[in-house]
Amino acid sequence: MSVILKAEGLHKSYFSGQLETPVLHGIDLKVPTGEFIAVMGPSGCGKSTLLYVAGLLTRPSSGTIVIDGVDTAELGDGQRTRLRRRCIGFVFQQFNLLFALSAYNNVRVALSLRGLPSHDGAANVLEKVGLWEKRHRRPTELSVGEQQRVAIARALVTKPAILLIDEPTGSLDSENETRILDLIQQFNREMQQTILLVTHSEEVASRADRIVRMKDGRIIDGAG
Numbered sequence: 382m383s384v385i386l387k388a389e390g391l392h393k394s395y396f397s398g399q400l401e402t403p404v405l406h407g408i409d410l411k412v413p414t415g416e417f418i419a420v421m422g423p424s425g426c427g428k429s430t431l432l433y434v435a436g437l438l439t440r441p442s443s444g445t446i447v448i449d450g451v452d453t454a455e456l457g458d459g460q461r462t463r464l465r466r467r468c469i470g471f472v473f474q475q476f477n478l479l480f481a482l483s484a485y486n487n488v489r490v491a492l493s494l495r496g497l498p499s500h501d502g503a504a505n506v507l508e509k510v511g512l513w514e515k516r517h518r519r520p521t522e523l524s525v526g527e528q529q530r531v532a533i534a535r536a537l538v539t540k541p542a543i544l545l546i547d548e549p550t551g552s553l554d555s556e557n558e559t560r561i562l563d564l565i566q567q568f569n570r571e572m573q574q575t576i577l578l579v580t581h582s583e584e585v586a587s588r589a590d591r592i593v594r595m596k597d598g599r600i601i602d603g604a605g
Contacts, residue, residue, distance in 0.1 A: 384447075385542050385575050386412040386435060391444035393430055404430045406598040408444070412543065415573040417566070418603075419586035422595035428579040429474075429547055431595070435577065436545045437465040449542050466495055470536030472546040476528050478520040484531045485516035491535045506534045510564060526557030530564065537568065544568070546578040550585055562588050 391408035394401050404427045412418055420428050433439045435446060437453060446453045449468050453461060478487050488503040507513045510530040512523075520528050529549065536544055549565065550558040566588050568574040578589065586592045593603040 382413040382415070384411050385414045385449055386410075386577070387445075387447040388431075388435060389445045389447075391431070391434060391446070392442045393427075393434055393439070394442045404598055405434070405441070408598075408600055410435075410593065410600060410604055412575060412577055414542075414575055415569075417569040417576045417588070417590045418578065418593055419589035419591070420577065420579045420593045420595060421581065421583070421586050424581065426595045427598040428581075428595055432545050432547055432577065432579050436469050436471050437461045438471070466539070468542040470539065470541035470544045472529075472532050472536045472544070472549060474547040474551060476520075476532040478528060478531060478535075480520050483517050483519055484512055484523065484527075484534075487520070487531055488535045488538050491538050495539050497539065502538050503534075506538045507531075509537075509568075510534045524557075526553055526560060529553065529557070529561055533561070533564065537574070543575040543577060546576065548579055548581070550580070550582065558585075 388408050388410040391405050393405040394403045408431060420431065422428050434441050437446070448464060451464055453464065456464065479490065482490070485503055485507060488507060492502050504513065507516055510533060512527060512530055512534065515523065515527065520531065523531065546565065549561055553561060562585060565576060569576050580586055591603055594601050
């Protein structure tokens with residue numbers, strides 16, 4: 382099985398003046414195409430930082446990220462942005478929807494950024510997440526669970542090689558949590574969508590093919 386994402390020797394520190402705060406300490410991780418991986422660990426262990434580094438939203442302090450065969454270490458900002466748009470879908474913990482736009486247009490934005498035809502793709506993915514009938518509603522007119530489904534639709538509409546998801550059920554009740562997890566698992570199984578999901582929940586992680594456990598900025602189990 383091919384490897385769609387590979388991290389080697391990842392270190393990440395944040396600086397405030399002269400004060401350095403190390404967050405990641407030599408992360409090695411392989412994500413095979415089509416696998417559903419859950420990253421678990423206590424708050425502050427570096428889970429979300431790993432996701433942001435893997436998603437090319439921030440640069441590592443050292444180490445390499447290889448995505449779809451491309452070593453990103455030497456890429457400029459513009460090249461990283463193009464690779465991210467081509468290969469990565471991101472579902473943020475806070476959804477990051479555009480509240481002035483309808484659900485339909487929130488999804489279309491992702492296609493427009495790639496210069497792709499927007500109508501059919503947006504319609505198809507909203508149908509898949511069960512929101513076609515509510516396509517004209519703005520996020521403020523949708524429930525939290527529905528907003529989460531719009532965010533997932535927006536991330537998937539460009540058919541990314543890998544879907545990165547940060548704490549997908551933290552703000553959901555149990556019914557909506559089950560609905561979202563069923564949806565994520567459906568995309569993984571039916572479309573062979575590669576998924577790297579960060580969670581603190583054992584129940585959420587149990588849906589994955591593999592659980593990667595982190596502690597103090599290191600992977601302690603499941604690196605593969």
